[in-house]
Amino acid sequence: MPPAHIELTALRKVYPTRGEDVVALDGIDLAVPRAAIHGIVGRSGAGKSTLIRCLTVLERPTSGSVAVDGEVLSDLPEARLRSARRRIGMVFQHVNLLDSRTVAANVAYPLEVAGVPRARRAARVAELLDLVGLGGRGDSYPGQLSGGQKQRVGIARALATEPAVLLCDEPTSALDSATTRQILALIRDLRDRLGITVLIITHEMAVVREICDSVTLLEHGRVVESGPVGDVVAHYGSRLARELIPVPDLPLGDQRSLVEVAYTTDDVATRDVLSAVAGLGAQVEIAAGTIETLAGRRVGRLQLDLPAGEVDAALVRLHAAGVHAEVTR
Amino acid sequence: MSWWDALLENDIIRERLPLATLETLEMVAVSSVLTVLLGLPLGMLLHATSPGGLTPQRTVASVVGFVVNVGRSLPFVILMIAVLPFTRWVVGTTLGWQAAVVPLTLGAVPFFARLAESALREVSPGKVEAARVMGSTRGKILGAVLVREALPGLVSAVTVTVVSLISFSAMAGVIGAGGLGALAISYGYQRFDTAVMVACIVVIVVVVQAIQVVGDAVARRLDHR
Known part of the structure; x- marks a missing residue:
């Protein structure tokens, strides 16, 4: 088996509060191979958001480790982490584009941060917008785009620094079903063309059915079930099988x-x-x-x-x- | 003789109104610039140190917040008299529009800082998080994300502050700052010259309207939501 591209080992995150500590992640082990599309599902409060914040090390795990592409991120000091994060592209539910910038300037933002010279940025931005099917819309403002188009810009921005991993946090939860299908088709197409590893956090089983190769069910901060989608649905009595084939x-x-x-x-x-x-x-x-x-x-x-x-x-x-x-x- | 001619015949209006208007514009303009220069960093500090800000610092946030609240709770009339020694130390005199800039700025900075803080707070935390995931430094987030995204709100905050400064400046007229406030009080109020009073009010209304219209237009131009 090839080494895992995203590897979480005994990941724990505890939020100390007055009174009892809140255990958001309770020993997560997860390995996603290169170029796979892996879904993480669970109800709200299951620990999905904490998991993604630990993956990008916006939150330091309490214990355990996060490794992407062989590098252990969870131990890096803040300055090194900033450059390491460029190997992770992230797509958000609410897209989080900057309204004051044009589409092209939004896609250029991570390139500015990475110190790519202006001349090279323009060419790369044009290439990225073509890649997500928005060629020629660079001068529009996000406010002029539909929800699906905004998410395409979000994906282009996430891919700007040629990351090895694409993290998608509920990427289609704010979209209608036809647009959801288009965005998922785009993500699958990008994986096929770029060989990028995709981790999708979602509460929609339709997303897992549509594009995931493998899936993990989280509950109370623990992995309840995990495996390739084909195997999981063959465990007839399992929760995931029931939710995938309801x-x-x-x-x-x-x-x-x-x-x-x-x-x-x-x-x-x-x-x-x-x-x-x-x-x-x-x-x-x-x-x-x-x-x-x-x-x-x-x-x-x-x-x-x-x-x-x-x-x-x-x-x-x-x-x-x-x-x-x-x-x- | 029409009322318009009567206004022009009035020596006070003809000779003193243009000068007083100029004084008001000068003291408001200079104190507005200083207020933004001092108040914006203060607002950024309030935002950054608050819980959920870029660098949450409970102690700094509460100390700065307390100072700002004290500044805001002092009535301007009292503040401007209380700072007279400071004004004399800075400007060398307590008379004239230049001297009035000191209390005007001191009065407006805490006010503008709070407005700036709430404009910054309007920027969705998701945008900041996205910028952090993309490897931005805090400085880059502050400038390219927070201030830039809050700019329409910040411009509106400047507009509100400038309008308040005009109102403060009339009060400053009481202690020798000159300007339209002083003219309205010494002629309109103390000498019962209603025409002067009305003329001063008209000029102030026109100036305030102009500032509001320009401020709204700029904010709209910057707002691409």
């Missing part, structure tokens, strides 16, 4: 039960699953279902509504057909 919560009739069926087409074809279900008898209904292709794997999840008395027999027959099945209620 089925709705259903009302339950008197004397009825819900059985959840999950499979991947690696193990069993959809038509065989459906015929196994059909073989359970007339009293068994498919109440809800999702079939998706994720990370090259076709996965399905069905919710069966059946008489409570038939549950045991149904489970036996489904398991015999090679299908994962469990009673949910």
Whole structure:
């Protein structure tokens, strides 16, 4: 296995407060290989924001280490850290462009900070704006752009210093779904073309479904689940699998039960699953279902509504057909 | 004889009003420049040392904040008399518009510093964080991000301060600063010459309007949100 490009080791962040200390990150281990797109999901308060602030070392971790491209950032003194941060590009939910500067001057900002001479800056800015599909808009002000265009400028700015890593903090959470798809397609395209490693923090499972190669679920500052998206969805009972391939919560009739069926087409074809279900008898209904292709794997999840008395027999027959099945209620 | 002719016939208005206007403009202009030069760094210091600022310093923030609040709570009439010895030490006299610049500046600096601080606070912390992630030094963040992004708000703060200085300058007329305030008081109030009083008020209103219009226009030009 190639060495990880982003590596977090036993990362802890504790905020001392009067009374009890708040443990925001409680021993995070994470390794993201070069040119991967890795998603970090979790509810608000799970530690996602603290994690990203520790990654850029805007917050010093209490213990543990943060390494990017083989260099341990968490130990660097502030002055060295400033130049080390140029190898990390960051994209924000609220973009955080400077309203007083034109689009071109915003993209040029990190180059100014890095001391790139003015003449070279202009050429690089033009190149970056072309890269994100905003060629010719350099003289506009951010206030004149749509939300999606602003985020494209944000991405161009993040890439200005040719970083090895792109950190995206909820990059599409303020965008509508069509724009979200465009921005995600752009990020994937940039990864393919530039070979950059991408870490996306998000609360939207759609983002993970759309572009992530691997995903980590955070809860209470700990890693609950982590792995390639294809593997995670094959762990049918896991929280991530349920959230990535969701089925709705259903009302339950008197004397009825819900059985959840999950499979991947690696193990069993959809038509065989459906015929196994059909073989359970007339009293068994498919109440809800999702079939998706994720990370090259076709996965399905069905919710069966059946008489409570038939549950045991149904489970036996489904398991015999090679299908994962469990009673949910 | 129309009212306009009556105004022009009035010797006081004809001879003293232009000079008094000039004095007012001079003392307000000089003290405005000094106020911005001293008040902006003070506002930046208040912002930078406050919790969540660039270099949070609880002690510095509370000491500077206290001094600024004391300065703001002194009524200008009292402040300008209280600083007379200081004025004499700086300017060499306590009379004339040049002397008035000292209390005017001292009165306006804390006021402007607070306005500047709140204009700086309007800049979203996200922009500062983005600049930090991009490896900016604190100096670069202060200049290129905070002050530059707050510029429309800072210009509005300057406008408000200049208008207040005009009002303070009329009070300074009471202790021998000259200007429109002195003219209005000595002729309009003490000698019951209503025409002079009205003329002074009209000039002040016109000046204030002009400053407000120009200030708003500049702020709008700078605001690209």
